[in-house]
Each structure stands twice: as C-alpha cells, then as structure tokens.
Amino acid sequence: xxxxxxxxxxxxxxxxxxxxxxxxxxxxxxxxxxxxxxxxxxxxxxxxxxxxxxxxxxxxxxxxxxxxxxxxxxxxxxxxxxxxxxxxxxxxxxxxxxxxxxxxxxxxxxxxxxxxxxxxxxxxxxxxxxxxxxxxxxxxxxxxxxxxxxxxxxxxxxxxxxxxxxxxxxxxxxxxxxxxxxxxxxxxxxxxxxxxxxxxxxxxxxxxxxxxxxxxxxxxxxxxxxxxxxxxxxxxxxxxxxxxxxxxxxxxxxxxxxxxxxxxxxxxxxxxxxxxxxxxxxxxxxxxxxxxxxxxxxxxxxxxxxxxxxxxxxxxxxxxxxxxxxxxxxxxxxxxxxxxxxxxxxxxxxx
Amino acid sequence: xxxxxxxxxxxxxxxxxxxxxxxxxxxxxxxxxxxxxxxxxxxxxxxxxxxxxxxxxxxxxxxxxxxxxxxxxxxxxxxxxxxxxxxxxxxxxxxxxxxxxxxxxxxxxxxxxxxxxxxxxxxxxxxxxxxxxxxxxxxxxxxxxxxxxxxxxxxxxxxxxxxxxxxxxxxxxxxxxxxxxxxxxxxxxxxxxxxxxxxxxxxxxxxxxxxxxxxxxxxxxxxxxxxxxxxxxxxxxxxxxxxxxxxxxxxxxxxxxxxxxxxxxxxxxxxxxxxxxxxxxxxxxxxxxxxxxxxxxxxxxxxxxxxxxxxxxxxxxxxxxxxxxxxxxxxxxxxxxxxxxxxxxxxxxxx
Numbered sequence: 026x027x028x029x030x031x032x033x034x035x036x037x038x039x040x041x042x043x044x045x046x047x048x049x050x051x052x053x054x055x056x057x058x059x060x061x062x063x064x065x066x067x068x069x070x071x072x073x074x075x076x077x078x079x080x081x082x083x084x085x086x087x088x089x090x091x092x093x094x095x096x097x098x099x100x101x102x103x104x105x106x107x108x109x110x111x112x113x114x115x116x117x118x119x120x121x122x123x124x125x126x127x128x129x130x131x132x133x134x135x136x137x138x139x140x141x142x143x144x145x146x147x148x149x150x151x152x153x154x155x156x157x158x159x160x161x162x163x164x165x166x167x168x169x170x171x172x173x174x175x176x177x178x179x180x181x182x183x184x185x186x187x188x189x190x191x192x193x194x195x196x197x198x199x200x201x202x203x204x205x206x207x208x209x210x211x212x213x214x215x216x217x218x219x220x221x222x223x224x225x226x227x228x229x230x231x232x233x234x235x236x237x238x239x240x241x242x243x244x245x246x247x248x249x250x251x252x253x254x255x256x257x258x259x260x261x262x263x264x265x266x267x268x269x270x271x272x273x274x275x276x277x278x279x280x281x282x283x284x285x286x287x288x289x290x291x292x293x294x295x296x297x298x299x300x301x302x303x304x305x306x307x308x309x310x311x312x313x314x315x316x317x318x319x320x321x322x323x324x325x326x327x328x329x330x331x332x333x334x335x336x337x338x339x340x341x342x343x344x345x346x347x348x349x350x351x352x353x354x355x356x357x358x359x360x361x362x363x364x365x366x367x368x369x370x371x372x373x374x375x376x
Numbered sequence: 377x378x379x380x381x382x383x384x385x386x387x388x389x390x391x392x393x394x395x396x397x398x399x400x401x402x403x404x405x406x407x408x409x410x411x412x413x414x415x416x417x418x419x420x421x422x423x424x425x426x427x428x429x430x431x432x433x434x435x436x437x438x439x440x441x442x443x444x445x446x447x448x449x450x451x452x453x454x455x456x457x458x459x460x461x462x463x464x465x466x467x468x469x470x471x472x473x474x475x476x477x478x479x480x481x482x483x484x485x486x487x488x489x490x491x492x493x494x495x496x497x498x499x500x501x502x503x504x505x506x507x508x509x510x511x512x513x514x515x516x517x518x519x520x521x522x523x524x525x526x527x528x529x530x531x532x533x534x535x536x537x538x539x540x541x542x543x544x545x546x547x548x549x550x551x552x553x554x555x556x557x558x559x560x561x562x563x564x565x566x567x568x569x570x571x572x573x574x575x576x577x578x579x580x581x582x583x584x585x586x587x588x589x590x591x592x593x594x595x596x597x598x599x600x601x602x603x604x605x606x607x608x609x610x611x612x613x614x615x616x617x618x619x620x621x622x623x624x625x626x627x628x629x630x631x632x633x634x635x636x637x638x639x640x641x642x643x644x645x646x647x648x649x650x651x652x653x654x655x656x657x658x659x660x661x662x663x664x665x666x667x668x669x670x671x672x673x674x675x676x677x678x679x680x681x682x683x684x685x686x687x688x689x690x691x692x693x694x695x696x697x698x699x700x701x702x703x704x705x706x707x708x709x710x711x712x713x714x715x716x717x718x719x720x721x722x723x724x725x726x727x
Contacts, residue, residue, distance in 0.1 A: 129567050133560075161624055208612040209484075216609065242616025246624040258567065259610045261559040263617040265593025269620040273512055273597040277656055278629070279647040288649035296640025298632040305628055321629055331434050340650055 029061045030346045031124045032339060033117035036066030037091035037108040037110040039129025039335070043067065046129065047074035049326075049335025054079055055342055056336070060305055063123050065110040066091075088113060092134045092330055102141060103132030111135060115142050125342040127313075127333060129326035136316065136325075143319040146351075148358045151182055152318035153257070154325065156264055157311045157341070160237055162248030167206075168190050169257035170264050170314060176256035178221035181205065186361055187317040188252035190350055190353035191232035195344055196251055200233065204250030206259060211338045233357035239308075243268075272308055311350035313338035315345060322350060381411045381697045383477045383690060384468035387441035387695065388415030388461040390480025390679045394418065395607035397480065398425035400677075400686025401636070405430055407687070408694055414474050416461040419444075422628035439464060443485045445679055452485030453492060462486060466493050466535060469672040477694040478664075480677035480686060487523055487667065487676075494670040497702075499709045500534055503669035506542055507615055507661045508692070514598030517543050518557075521665060523617050527607035532573035533580075537712055538668040539603035540585035541704035547602055551584065555591035555601030573605075588621055593617075611623055614695070623627065664689035666696060673701060 032053075036046045043066055050062050061082050064071055070085040075083055090109040092101045105112055111130050117123035128135050133172075136152065145152055155168035168188045169176070176184070185203045192201035203226065207219050219239070227237035240250050242263055244340050251296040255263065282299075292299065308327075312334040316323040324343050326338035383404075387397045394417055401413050412433050413424055419438040423721035428433055441460040443452045456463055468474035470493050479486050488502065496503055506519035518526070519539045519625050527535070535556045554577065558570050570590070577587035579688040588601055593614055596604050606614065633643040633650075643650065655661075659678075662684040675698050677689035 092449070161627060174559070208525070208609055208615060208616075242613045242618075243620040243623070245617060246620040247626060255613070257611045258559055262593045262610045262614045266596060266614040266617045267593075267621040269594040269597040270618040271625060272594070274625040274657065276512060277653055281653040282646065284649050285653070288646040289650070291642040291644070291646025293642070295590060295633060295646060296636050296638035297643070301635070302628055302632040306625065317420040 028058070028061050028087070029332065029344050031061045031063065031122065032342060033063045033114040033126040034238065034339075035111045035125035035126065035128035036071050036128055037112040037130070039326065039330070042091070042330045043070040043074060044297070045332050045335050047079070048332035049156055049339060050083070051079045052332055052336035053339035053343070054082065056276065056340055060343060063111040063114070063117050065117075077222075086113060092129050092130050096131055096134055096350075098133040098137035101131060102137050105118065105134065105219070106138070106141075110140050112142070114321060115139050119143055124346040125322040125324060127324045127326060127339050127342050129328050129330065129338070131257050131328075132171070132314075132325055134227055135323065139316055139319055139321070139323045142218035143321040143323070145318050146320055146354065146358070148316040149187070150181060152316055153184055153187060154314040155317050156190055157195070158245055158253065158264065158267070159305070159311050160246050160248030164196060165245065165248055165251055165253055166195065166246065167253040167255065167264055168317065169255065169260050171261035172316070174256065175256045176218060178218045178225060181218060181254055181256070182221035182225050182361070183318070184223070184229070184254045185234060185236070185252065185353050186357045188254060190357055191315060191317065191345070191350060192234065192251045193353050194348040194350050198251055200235040201250040202237045203234045203254060204237050204244075206253050206255035206263065207239035207241065208243075209239065209241065214342060228359060231357060231361055233353070241242075268363060271296045275306060311333035311337070313341035315341065315350075317354070322346060344345070379431065380410050381408070381694050382412045382414065382473065383693060384414045384465040384474035384477040385416065385690075386462045386477065386479035386481055387415045387422050388481070389676065390681070391445065393442070393535050394421040394425060396681065396683050396686050398422060398430070399683035400690060401434070402430045403683055403687035404690035404694065405433065405621055407691055409640065411694060414465070414468050416468075420665055437464060439685060443481050445482050446564045447482055447485055448486040451490035454490050456485065457489070457492075463493070466490050466672070466674060469674065470494055473696040476673040476675060478675045478677060479688050479691050480679050480681065480689070482679075483522070483665075486674065490667055490672075490674045492676070494672040496669050497671055497705065497709070498676055500533060500538070500669040501645065502534075504535055504538060504563040505665040506539055506668050507665050508546070509604065509615065509618070510656070511597050511599030514603055515547060515662075516596065516599055516602055517546065518596065518604040518606065518611055518615055519668065520611050522612035523667070525607065525609045527569060529569045529572035529576060532569060532605055532607070533576050533712070534669070535605045536573070536577055536585060536587070536603065537582070537708045538705050539605060540615040541708055542666060542696070542701060543602045544704050545582065545699040546692075546700050549602055551586040552602035553588045553600070554585045554603040554605060555588050557604050557614065558590035558592065560592065580712060582708060582712055584704070584711065586680035613676075619659060622659070626657060634681055643674050660685035660688055662688070664692035666692065666701075668705070673697060
C-alpha cells in the first residue's frame, strides 16, 4: 500500500458537479491527512474552488467531456470513453495512478466504464454494488443493490465472499455474519438459487465469514447479519424501500412537532435528542456504493448529495484502500476455490 | 350481495389463536354492525370468550385440528384438509356460507389450502397476496408480497388488474394509478418482463386503471402510485424492509426521548403529537394481506398481532366483500381479455 491514499475524483459527476465534489474532497481531507487527489473535469470550474490545504494535495487534469446523468450506459461508453471525467477517473485506477475512483455520476455509465476498463477479478464473473445499511447495532453491508439482475447460486456465493471482505474492512470484524436475503426463514422457502447458495456456504465453512442462514427484510435493520446478500433487483428494492420509509418517518415527525404549541415547546426542549436522532438517520452518512469484483476500487456517490455526503463516499473509498479491500477479497476467494470445487449453478425448480 | 357480510374466522390461527381472534371479531363488530361470524376452532377455548353482542351474531363450529405455524404447506394440506379450523374457514367461503375467510395462521398453508379449495379465477393463472402500504398521501396497495416467486409480463398485468380492482374498493378512486416496481425509472432499465408488462399496460389503456410507469423503492412511500406491482420475491422484500425501517425509527425515537431530562420533559409536553405519530405509524392499522385471484376472498392477518390488529384484518375483509372486490376484478379482466388478446410472455433478454 502506498504511503498516501490516492483518490481519483470525477469532478463533473452528480447533479452539481465540481461545486459539490471539490468541497467534498476538502471535508474528506479534514478527516484523513494521508490522502492525495487527482481531479478530472473542467479546469475553469474546479480551479477557483481549489484552495489550500486541498490545493496542495491535489492535481487537476482538465477535460470538458462529461457523462450526462440520463445517458444510457452504451451511449456513455461511446461518447465518453477515453476522454470524459468519469472515464479518466477510472482510468487513473487502471494505470496505477490512483487507488480508488469516486464519482457521483450516472450509475449505469459508471459501472459500464468500470467493467470495460478494469475488468472483473479472476474468479468473479459479475461485479456487484455494495451499500452500507444503518442498523440498530451499527452498520451492515448489503449487496448487490443493482449492478445486475438475477443471480445463480455461484454468484450469490461470490457476493457473500466479496461482501464479507468489505465487512472485514469496514466493520472491523474477523468473521462477519453473512445472511441470504429471502422471503422466509424456513429452509423450505424461497428461490432455488438462494437455497443452493445457502447449502454451499454452510458446507464450505469459509474462514472469512460466518454464514447465519436466511434473513427476511424485516431483520436487516435489526443488524442480525453484518452482510446481507441478495441478487441486484431485490437488493435495490430493499434499500430504496428502507430509504423511502426513513424519509417518510422523518417527515411525519417534522409535521407532528409543528402541530401544536405544546408540541413545538416539547420539540425545543428535546432539541438535543432530536439533533442526535437526525444525525443517526442522516442518509448522507451511509452515502456511497462500492463496486466490488473489479480489478480496482470504484465508489459511486449519490448524484443528489451535498459536500458532506460526497465526503462520506470519499471516506468510504479511503477505508477500502487503507484496509486492503481487494487483498481481502482475493484471500477469501482463494480459500473458497481451494476448498470447494465450484459446482455448476442449478436452475430453478418448482417446489 | 347479502344483507350481512358473513365472515368465517380461523379461530386457531396465529400465535395466540382464539384469545386474539375472538376479541378481534368483537372489535370489528363495533366498527360494522352488519356482520355475522362463523368461528371454527376449539369450542372449549372459544365459547367462554363469546359474549354478547358478539355471541348473538356468531356461530361456532368445533374442531380440534389446528395448522401449526411452522408446518410446510404440503404437510398442512395432508393433515389439515377437510378438518382443520383453517380449512373449514376457507371451505365456508367455497360452500357459500361465508363471504370471506380470515386467518392469522401460517401463510404458506393458508395459500395452499385456499388455492386447492377455491381455485383461481378464470383468466388468472396464479393467485397473489396484496398488502396495504401506508404512504404520505394515504394508502397504497402493493402486490404480490409473496404468493409466488418470479413473474412473466402476463402475470404482472394480472397483478395490475387485480390490484387496481382492490384499490377501487379500498381507496375509493375510479382509475387507480398503477406503477410497476423497478430499479430505475428510465425505460431502459430493469427486467424484461417488467418492461414488457409496461408496454402492454400502456397500450391496453384499461378503463379501470391509469398506468403511470416504473416506480422505484424510494417512491412507494410517497404515494406516487395507488397500486405498486411487483413479482412476489421483491414485493415481499420491499414491504418487510419498510416495516423493519419503521420499527428501527420508532426505536431510535423512543431511545432519544429518554436520553436526557430535557428530552423527557419535551416528550411529555409533546405527548399528543407523539400519540398521533404512533397512530400513524402503527403497523396494526395496515394489518391484513388479501389473497387475490381466487374464487373467493381470503384475508391473512399477521400471526403475531393483537386483537386490534386482527380487527383491522377483519375490517379489510369486510370492505372487500361490501364493495365487491371479485366483481370489480372480473369487470376489468373481461375488458382486458376483450380488448387486448393475450400475448405469450417473452423470456428475459439481455440488454
């Protein structure tokens, strides 16, 4: 690992581009002094925002090609390859000039470019996106939240391996508890690939993870598993349904506390507690999806976040590099391949 | 429609059986006077709980066979057919002695028995379970939340038709807004069957529903659609992730309000507002899954609910009968079959 964590930033990504990305980098620098930034984007917009001390640890590479938020991945690849800020940030990782790339741009385009340029790791057939899920016990990791749709048993096992490596990096646990998201806890229920993945994980007894069985949607927030594994469609739906519900609850609470004079007074009195609650529920803290399974680390920030949220995504990237995400994935993967010969995925069987 | 709504109750279902079911019926009777109950279960346990005025509108049929909460559907069918309280409640609907059956028992067993005994409606190949999702605009309906896994385009269209009929009954809207749950709002994203269902719904222009396109997990709680259509795996994950998040938030809030003396005082002052909030977030209000697509109405209550929650499930059943759910499904279905010849479902195509 290099002395400094070198972070490539797509300074044109997201709804706001440089005006969020640069202040975000600035905040992240306040969290870790051992970072360097490589910024890709419009010099005219970025340079004025680059003030000391950020300026001293940053290098700016100009491009005026941006990937649009609504571009299809194929379009983005066609017009943005080699020259867009998004491509250049990923390419810096490929060329070994950066350890991680962070972008708030179009998710589909970012994944397409990352796949095209970095390729999947040996032993991994499809990349995944992992997200942090705030739970009652701390944080869990959920994956895949939308890199691909559907999964056979082998892909689910790969997700378990990659997710547990990320949990070792992020949550500081030796053998993270891994659960398979399913629609019932009994062995009889759910998709055949999920059942098959459960069997493999149970029998493989991998040193890097502790398989705890099926878990239901209600249990994610309880933190019963450090890593929640799902194919990408249901995983995406799960995390977004939870986000929506948290927002809904926050809005109810706001309305309730404005309802009467007594409620307003009560709110004023309990202000400190409400501030803590807000901090706990702040979606910006959990900002950042980690692309897993590629020969390089790429972090996707929410497109609509602010500087603080973008800094959280940069911090996430920092942790992934500092604590050797890729090395930890390879370790478990090597062990898995050695101890458990890969079996062909089974098809779905009616039960 | 009969003068009275005749409700068959599985008085042995759920974690608590008769001690929740009978008081639940009592509460529901307070909400609607035009009901009659047919209770199936252990006479020794039920009879002492049956007090006037409930007793006057109830008939008790004894059985001592109960379906266990952890029984597999096939086991339940084998040992509980013809004689269990669950079967008898469904059978009362089949024989025309009741208009709706309500059970807090084992979901898999209830669906297996309902399917076996009531059969699917002409034109519907698979039944579904619909649930009520409390939103910021009121309530939406989400289906399927777990009756079956996976769906082709035709099944998704069936879900849209059935869900919109239920919305007309429950939400009192003429042309409910129907959205397809997907992992992106752009046309390019998501599963092929979801895209194909979107095309069919857009082109069919059914009089009973207003197709509004894809919706993401975050938007369900905003109430952008009256009916949210999904295959059963993702639908189940969505509603349970939301439930878990609501519980998590409630627990955070409770903890925060106990944290300091100021917070406790604030809580006392704002008690009224908190009570309203609690009422709004109370999961018992949304208790009850409606089995759709069968020749009869069956309602599944949460197994762990209390009398108030069970009453909500009974009330839901009441509404489905009183406002002719089955008739409304048939109407839309007839129109759909007439105007849009059923096309074979397409397979998944990589994009």
